Amino acid sequence: MKEKSVLSGLKISVIGAGHMGQAMVRGLVIKSVYPQNITVFDVDAKKLNALKKETHIRLAKSNRQCVSLSDIVILAVKPQILREVIEEIASSLDPNCLVISIAAGMPIARIEQFFKKPVSVIRVMPNMPALVLAGMSAFSLGKHANQRHRKIAEAVLSAFGEMEQVPEKMLDLVTAVSGSGPAYFFLLAEKLIEAAYESGMKVDVAKRLVYQTAFGSGKVMLESREDPEVLIERVASKGGTTEAALKVYQKQGFGKSVHDAVKAAFKRSREISQGK
Numbered sequence: 001m002k003e004k005s006v007l008s009g010l011k012i013s014v015i016g017a018g019h020m021g022q023a024m025v026r027g028l029v030i031k032s033v034y035p036q037n038i039t040v041f042d043v044d045a046k047k048l049n050a051l052k053k054e055t056h057i058r059l060a061k062s063n064r065q066c067v068s069l070s071d072i073v074i075l076a077v078k079p080q081i082l083r084e085v086i087e088e089i090a091s092s093l094d095p096n097c098l099v100i101s102i103a104a105g106m107p108i109a110r111i112e113q114f115f116k117k118p119v120s121v122i123r124v125m126p127n128m129p130a131l132v133l134a135g136m137s138a139f140s141l142g143k144h145a146n147q148r149h150r151k152i153a154e155a156v157l158s159a160f161g162e163m164e165q166v167p168e169k170m171l172d173l174v175t176a177v178s179g180s181g182p183a184y185f186f187l188l189a190e191k192l193i194e195a196a197y198e199s200g201m202k203v204d205v206a207k208r209l210v211y212q213t214a215f216g217s218g219k220v221m222l223e224s225r226e227d228p229e230v231l232i233e234r235v236a237s238k239g240g241t242t243e244a245a246l247k248v249y250q251k252q253g254f255g256k257s258v259h260d261a262v263k264a265a266f267k268r269s270r271e272i273s274q275g276k
């Protein structure tokens, strides 16, 4: 129900109407906020106009105008231009405004420094399924952010998925697990489709089978909350087809590949956070 939440009457600005910015705006408009309470700016006027047509949000003419009179500012631009954007908006920001940054690998301390004044910051690591309002976000509070800000951030993030508060030092690992995670599942889907095709199935049929299987498996995990091991046992009967497949995975080191891949993503995420 719209405007019956902690976001009631709050003015929200979104800077950057790319993939994530648009997903957030759509989620907010569908789930909790009146479009007239959302103002968006992006350097790309085409994206802005298309988003306005679809969601009826307000458009700003500049980043500065976008944030003035806002209670919440969502920074949804690429990390490389975050500093430039913050320097542009800093003087127009209301002192009580909450800043939510989704820039990957940009530590809260650096964001706070860029503002050159005390600002309440919440850093979020969302993931790509936010595009279909099924995202998983982890977030951390900056030193000036309080429990009211936490509730606001939760209300914003719940508009496009689930969320979990974590200590900031955990965000690099979050990036390696749920941030990059959708690509791991997509890779498995790609390989399943290829395997089905090689064994004689049409690609479009294989794709349909694999996508629905991925959706159904995700739904079972979410609804049952059982450990994967228990769910695997329910599919794999002794001497059956699944067991034959699982033996191959085990023999060829599937588990180790996954562990090593996550470690590599974790290492890279820490390097990016350190500006390397």
Ligand SMILES: NC(=O)c1ccc[n+]([C@@H]2O[C@H](COP(=O)([O-])OP(=O)(O)OC[C@H]3O[C@@H](n4cnc5c(N)ncnc54)[C@H](OP(=O)(O)O)[C@@H]3O)[C@@H](O)[C@H]2O)c1
Residues within 6 Å of the ligand: 015, 016, 017, 018, 019, 020, 021, 041, 042, 043, 044, 047, 063, 076, 077, 078, 079, 081, 085, 102, 103, 104, 105, 125, 126, 127, 128, 179
């Ligand atoms: N995509 C993901 O799966 C994902 C996951 C987690 C976190 N994130 C984070 O989310 C943020 C946005 O990612 P994205 O994938 O949505 O990127 P994106 O699609 O490139 O969106 C960024 C938007 O900002 C615009 N922009 C560039 N300079 C600007 C400026 N000075 N003022 C206002 N807008 C400006 C860009 O326009 P132009 O294209 O014309 O430059 C673009 O429309 C990034 O910080 C990223 O690290 C993304």
